[in-house]
Amino acid sequence: MWGKILGALFGLALLKLPGLVLGIVLGHFFDQWFKRRLGHWEGLQGVFGQDDEQALFMYTSFAAMGHIAKATGVVTKAHIAQASHFMQQLGLNKQQQKEAQAAFRDGKAVNFPFQAQITEFYQRYKQRPDVLQLFLEIQLSIACVAGQVAPEQWQLVKQVAQCLHISPAALEQLLQAYQAQSRFQQGQAKGADDAAAVVSAYQVLGIKNDVSEQELKRAYRKLMSQHHPDKLMAQGVPAAMLDVAKRRTQDIQAAYELIKQHRAKNR
Incomplete structure (x- = not known):
């Protein structure tokens, strides 16, 4: 009215x-x-x-995922499977999944106010950069569902980063880290050779293989701090979304331990 x-x-x-x-x-x-x-x-x-802040996080996350998935004009089966898998990983019950799917459908609509929604999210969380980064990582998960990002979807991811005031260089680093994380997970599952796993491990931490021990520890601690579940929950991240951070910290920990083992073996 x-x-x-x-x-x-x-x-x-x-x-x-x-x-x-x-x-x-x-x-x-x-x-x-x-x-x-x-x-x-x-x-x-x-x-x-949840309170309205956490409801905003959940709604914006799934709506943005839907909008990015539809960027090429057609939401593929792979994107639908990724979104469903993501909901299951979060431990959502049937009713919760139904509401998340509704937000996902909202995002797919042609007239969905994508930029306005992301901007509203930023205004609520702008003092919490770790939360903004987690949100961007969630959107990367839907854009990188096939290992590669379609140009149309990458443009939307860049738009998300811009609205969140995350620099292009930081976004590129997050993309490389996310893709490395996927390779690292696949390598661990398949028992990939040690050399390939170590390369991916360094990329997960976002560092080069010639960094000093001090720089290695600094990068590891920074990433662990950014994704610490208790810290993110205190900053307004819904409990369901903390599983994303937990899995990320597990991969960071595993990558760090592998690098340390590799360095000790080659001294």
């Missing part, structure tokens, strides 16, 4: 009677969009039992 009222007032002030009609029409569409969005938001808040 307020959309129509405000639209009518602005339209009348700017364009007289034609503006009044146009303002009412545009206000109507705004009211309908806001009603749908509010319904999903309240649903997420009720289902997850």
Whole structure:
């Protein structure tokens, strides 16, 4: 209702009677969009039992995933499987998955206000850079579902980073670290040779293989601090999303231990 009222007032002030009609029409569409969005938001808040801040995190995460997945025009089976797998990894029950899927569908809509949603998220979490980075890593997980990022999806990921005030260099480093993490996980599962695993381990930590022991420890501690579940929970990350951080810390720990073993063996 307020959309129509405000639209009518602005339209009348700017364009007289034609503006009044146009303002009412545009206000109507705004009211309908806001009603749908509010319904999903309240649903997420009720289902997850969270405050509005954590509901914002959950809604924005899944809606952005849906928007990025649809960037090429078609949401592939791989993207749907990745989103479903992600929900299962978070331990969401059936009702929670239903609400997350609703947010994902919102994001796929052509008229979804992607930039406005990300900007609103940034305004809420702008004083918590570790949370912003975790959110960006979540979006990378849907963009990199096939190992490579489609140009259209990469443009949206860059837009997310820009809205979150994360530099292009930092985004590129996150992408390389995420892809290295995927290779590292696959290598561990398949029992890949030691040399390839060590290369991926260094990339997971975002460092070169000739760094000093002090630099190695510094990089490791920084990443562990950024992804520490207790720290992120205190900063407003929903409990369900902490599994993402836990898996990341496990990979960081495993990569660090492998590098230390490799260095000790080659002294």
